[in-house]
Amino acid sequence: MSVRIAPSILSADLAHLMDEVTKVLAGGADQIHVDVMDGHFVPNLTFGAPIAAALRRCTAAPLDCHLMVRHPEAYIEPFAEAGATFLTLHAEATDHLERHLAEIRRRGLRPGVALNPATPLAAIEEIVEEVDLLLVMTVNPGFGGQAFWEPGTEKVRRARDLLDRHESRALLEVDGGVARQTVQRLAAAGADTFVAGHAIFTAADPAAEVRELRRLAVAGAGERMARR
Numbered sequence: 001m002s003v004r005i006a007p008s009i010l011s012a013d014l015a016h017l018m019d020e021v022t023k024v025l026a027g028g029a030d031q032i033h034v035d036v037m038d039g040h041f042v043p044n045l046t047f048g049a050p051i052a053a054a055l056r057r058c059t060a061a062p063l064d065c066h067l068m069v070r071h072p073e074a075y076i077e078p079f080a081e082a083g084a085t086f087l088t089l090h091a092e093a094t095d096h097l098e099r100h101l102a103e104i105r106r107r108g109l110r111p112g113v114a115l116n117p118a119t120p121l122a123a124i125e126e127i128v129e130e131v132d133l134l135l136v137m138t139v140n141p142g143f144g145g146q147a148f149w150e151p152g153t154e155k156v157r158r159a160r161d162l163l164d165r166h167e168s169r170a171l172l173e174v175d176g177g178v179a180r181q182t183v184q185r186l187a188a189a190g191a192d193t194f195v196a197g198h199a200i201f202t203a204a205d206p207a208a209e210v211r212e213l214r215r216l217a218v219a220g221a222g223e224r225m226a227r228r
């Protein structure tokens with residue numbers, strides 16, 4: 001199982017965004033995580049499709065856009081035009097999830113579904129086949145630098161079982177409190193894609209931090225393989 005590291009620009013120095021992105025890509029980051037918040041679905045406001053478009057003009061790296069907004073379907077077209085790669089909607093934020101995932105795929109993007117800590121995995125059980133990325137939140141979304149939600153490790157383990165049961169090849173991404181202290185156990189539980197904002201962008205050397213998180217995640221993935 002390959003490991004993917006997805007630095008979240010939420011914790012980057014936005015006045016020097018492209019420098020920050022260049023640093024993490026130099027460290028081998030696999031995709032850039034873009035946290036889109038509307039001040040309604042979550043109690044914070046960040047950025048929208050223009051930031052994704054600006055990043056796309058500067059890098060060919062996959063853009064992993066995480067929509068923490070109500071009625072995310074309204075943003076499919078702007079993010080498609082911006083050049084997003086993954087577009088992840090929250091199951092709690094919309095009715096008719098399946099229809100919107102199909103629309104994302106029709107627009108040539110890879111559809112993802114995110115689940116808040118309190119949302120059971122059953123929310124996606126019926127539509128696993130439509131999903132290219134399952135995002136298990138390990139904080140309540142809204143802010144960077146929050147404490148890791150401990151039951152998240154067990155939820156990741158059950159999410160991995162769910163994907164395996166459906167023979168899904170979707171990425172299993174974790175977001176929130178991912179750091180040196182948590183990444184290895186999350187990989188051992190079956191996550192393969194790791195969002196980290198605070199841990200990477202507050203490090204003295206963000207590129208080295210990407211490499212260190214990858215090293216620990218690979219060790220965790222190895223533990224998992226050894227158990228099988």
Ligand code: DX5
Binds near residue numbers: 196199
């Ligand atoms: C949280 C966002 C995260 C956030 C993670 O609402 O979805 O992507 O940037 O931040 P850290 O890694 O600082 O917990």
Ligand code: ZN
Binds near residue numbers: 035066
């Ligand atoms: Zn996120």
